[in-house]
Amino acid sequence: MTDPGTSYLFEQITKLSIYLNRWVVQRQFLFVLLAFLCAWFIKTLFWKYARQREEQVRAFSKRAWFQFAIHISQDTINPLIIFLSLNWIRRLFLWQQWNNGLVIFALRTSGVYLLYALIITLAKELTSAKIVSFYQNRLFLPLLLTYFIASFLSLITDLSLLVNVSLFKLFDSAITIGSLLLITFGLYIWFTLVSLLEYIISHTILRYFYEEIGPRQATAILIRYFLITLGIVIIIGSIGLNSTVFAAMTGGLSLGVGFGLREVISNFISGIVLLFEGNLRPGDVITVEGELSQVKVLGVRAAVVEVTKDNSEKIIPNQIFFTESITTHTRSNPLIYRSLLISAHYSCDPSHVINVLLDTADKHPEILADPCPIAFFDCFGESSLDFELKFWLNNPLIGKRVTSELACMVWKAFERENIPIPYPQRDVHIYPTSSTEINTKELDPT
Numbered sequence: 077m078t079d080p081g082t083s084y085l086f087e088q089i090t091k092l093s094i095y096l097n098r099w100v101v102q103r104q105f106l107f108v109l110l111a112f113l114c115a116w117f118i119k120t121l122f123w124k125y126a127r128q129r130e131e132q133v134r135a136f137s138k139r140a141w142f143q144f145a146i147h148i149s150q151d152t153i154n155p156l157i158i159f160l161s162l163n164w165i166r167r168l169f170l171w172q173q174w175n176n177g178l179v180i181f182a183l184r185t186s187g188v189y190l191l192y193a194l195i196i197t198l199a200k201e202l203t204s205a206k207i208v209s210f211y212q213n214r215l216f217l218p219l220l221l222t223y224f225i226a227s228f229l230s231l232i233t234d235l236s237l238l239v240n241v242s243l244f245k246l247f248d249s250a251i252t253i254g255s256l257l258l259i260t261f262g263l264y265i266w267f268t269l270v271s272l273l274e275y276i277i278s279h280t281i282l283r284y285f286y287e288e289i290g291p292r293q294a295t296a297i298l299i300r301y302f303l304i305t306l307g308i309v310i311i312i313g314s315i316g317l318n319s320t321v322f323a324a325m326t327g328g329l330s331l332g333v334g335f336g337l338r339e340v341i342s343n344f345i346s347g348i349v350l351l352f353e354g355n356l357r358p359g360d361v362i363t364v365e366g367e368l369s370q371v372k373v374l375g376v377r378a379a380v381v382e383v384t385k386d387n388s389e390k391i392i393p394n395q396i397f398f399t400e401s402i403t404t405h406t407r408s409n410p411l412i413y414r415s416l417l418i419s420a421h422y423s424c425d426p427s428h429v430i431n432v433l434l435d436t437a438d439k440h441p442e443i444l445a446d447p448c449p450i451a452f453f454d455c456f457g458e459s460s461l462d463f464e465l466k467f468w469l470n471n472p473l474i475g476k477r478v479t480s481e482l483a484c485m486v487w488k489a490f491e492r493e494n495i496p497i498p499y500p501q502r503d504v505h506i507y508p509t510s511s512t513e514i515n516t517k518e519l520d521p522t
Contacts (some may be wrong), residue, residue, distance in 0.1 A: 083111065088232070088233050091232060091233065092232055092233075094308075094420060095232055100174070100175045100501070101178060102340045103174070104169075104174075104175070104176065104177075104178035104179050105178065107168075107169075107179065107418070108162065108165070108167045108178065108179065108182045110161075110165070110425075111158050111161035111165060111182070111186075112158060112293065114157065114161045115154050115155075115157035115161060116154075119153055119154055119157065120290055122153065123254070128135070131471075151193045151194075151196065152190065152193045152197060153195040154193075155186060155189045155190040155193050156190055158186045158189075158190075159183070159187055159190050160177065162182050162183040162186055163183060165179055166179050168181060181228065181231060183481055185223075185224050185236055188220075188223070189450065192220055196208060208419060214268050214274060215265065215268045215269060218261075218264075218265065221264065222261075234282055238253060239252060239253050239254030239257070240252050240253075241253050251315070252315075255315035258315055259311065262311055263311060266304075266307040267304060267307075270300055270304055270307065271300070273299075274296045274297070274299060274300040276293055277296055277299060278293065278295075278296035280294060282295055291386070293374065295378050298348070301506050339393070340482055342395050343376075343377045343378060343393045343394045343395050344376050344394075345378035346394035346395045346397065347374070347375060347377060347379075347394040348376060348399055350379075350394060350397060354395060355397075355404075356371060356379070356402075356404070356480050357371065357374065357375060358372060358373060359371060360404055360405075360406045361404070361405040361406045361410075361472040362381070362402055362403060362405065362406075362472060363402070363404075363405070364392060364396070364403045365390075365392075366401055367383050367384075367385060368383070368384045368385065368472065369381035369382060369383050369390065370382045370384065370473065370474075372389070372460075375394075376394075377393070377394065378391045378392060378394060379391075379394060384473055393397050397421075400507040404473065405472040410472070411444070411447070411467055411469070411470070412472045412475060413465075413467065413469070414467060414475050414478070414479050415464055415466050415467075416465045416467075416479055416483060416486070417454075417455060417462065417463070418433065418462075418463045418464075418465060418486060418497075419460035419461065419462050419463070419496070419497060419498060420460060420461045420463065420490070420496070420497065420498070421460065421461070421495070421496040421498045422459075422460070422498070424461060424496070426453045426461060426463075428493070428495075429451075429453075429461070429463055429495060430451040430452075430453065430463065432452040432467075432486075432489050432493050432495065433449075433463060433486065433489075434450075434451050435466050436485050436486050436489045437449035437451075437465060439485065440467075440471065440478065440485065442474060442478050443467045443468070443469065443482070444467070444468040444469065444470060447468045449465065449466065449467040449468070449485075450465075451464070451465050452464045452465075454468070457500050458500070459499070459500050460497075460500075462500045465482070465486070477502055
């Protein structure tokens with residue numbers, strides 16, 4: 077016996093096939109296609125003309141209004157031409173008294189697409205173009221395509237009946253086309269929409285409550301996971317699954333997942349605590365696993381750090397920051413000090429050497445004047461007078477480079493002031509003994 081839902085679905089597919097095979101419909105499709113080809117042809121001619129007048133265009137390119145007009149035209153000229161062409165085609169069909177239902181549908185959807193392109197272009201100009209482009213591909217375009225498909229199908233069939241067609245049963249509950257779309261496409265749209273809401277809330281509302289980025293990120297992440305959980309519960313509830321069977325299965329799965337994802341849960345909780353406490357923030361310079369690194373991203377599961385030695389990136393699980401000792405160079409004070417060890421000859425005046433070192437440090441643009449550099453006469457070495465030059469920097473990432481530049485400056489200053497840097501010297505005295513003489517005689521071939 078044939079399933080009524082399957083029969084209705086095949087009936088609608090047959091109905092669509094018959095609809096598309098009608099000459100009245102095919103004629104409207106041809107004219108709609110002509111509008112698209114016309115838009116493509118006019119756009120191609122427009123940009124070809126603009127390239128031929130490149131010098132004139134370049135003269136205006138530095139003006140803000142001209143750049144704005146170019147950006148608007150790039151995204152809206154195609155839907156604008158399609159909209160205008162379809163409007164003329166509609167008038168032609170009315171004049172010829174032809175059926176124009178599909179043309180009116182195409183005109184309406186082209187108007188929606190033109191409005192969509194204009195809003196997206198303005199959003200790119202007024203906000204972050206990168207963020208708008210990201211959510212345009214992930215969220216806005218899929219929603220627009222869904223609207224077009226639903227509008228087209230509504231011309232042929234009743235969508236409320238189509239989405240209620242039963243496909244199969246799960247947990248003694250009928251899964252319809254609408255339920256399947258909610259579980260797949262609906263969840264995808266909801267997750268992406270929640271991500272956009274998290275970005276908006278984090279960069280607008282939460283700025284008034286938290287000055288530091290850490291608590292702001294933590295609050296936004298908690299809101300995100302709350303909304304995701306809420307969406308999953310609502311969607312599962314809306315498709316009418318048997319709650320008893322579903323609860324039994326999820327209870328068994330949660331026990332196994334709890335053991336299998338123990339580390340993930342630990343990292344998640346550690347990430348939330350790190351974000352709320354603010355002990356670690358994006359941009360902080362830390363020493364982790366013996367390497368100087370900078371925190372780039374602090375997520376709920378792991379942190380992404382950039383190793384300054386070779387510019388590589390490491391993904392560090394959040395629980396590492398609670399189980400191991402981490403040195404931070406920018407937590408409460410970004411200032412760090414570095415030392416440069418210098419040796420001078422015994423013939424030099426230590427006070428003069430100290431003055432030369434301080435003058436040299438003052439000339440480096442990245443060495444701070446407050447706290448000021450300090451030079452010490454450290455000790456009497458075996459063959460030199462040893463000094464230490466201590467200086468302060470406001471960026472831990474430039475310490476090695478500044479130390480190298482300062483060493484070169486000190487060498488030039490010593491050469492200019494006739495301050496010699498001694499070489500290590502040792503006096504070796506050999507006292508011959510009877511055993512040495514015997515060994516020498518045995519080794520002498522003569």
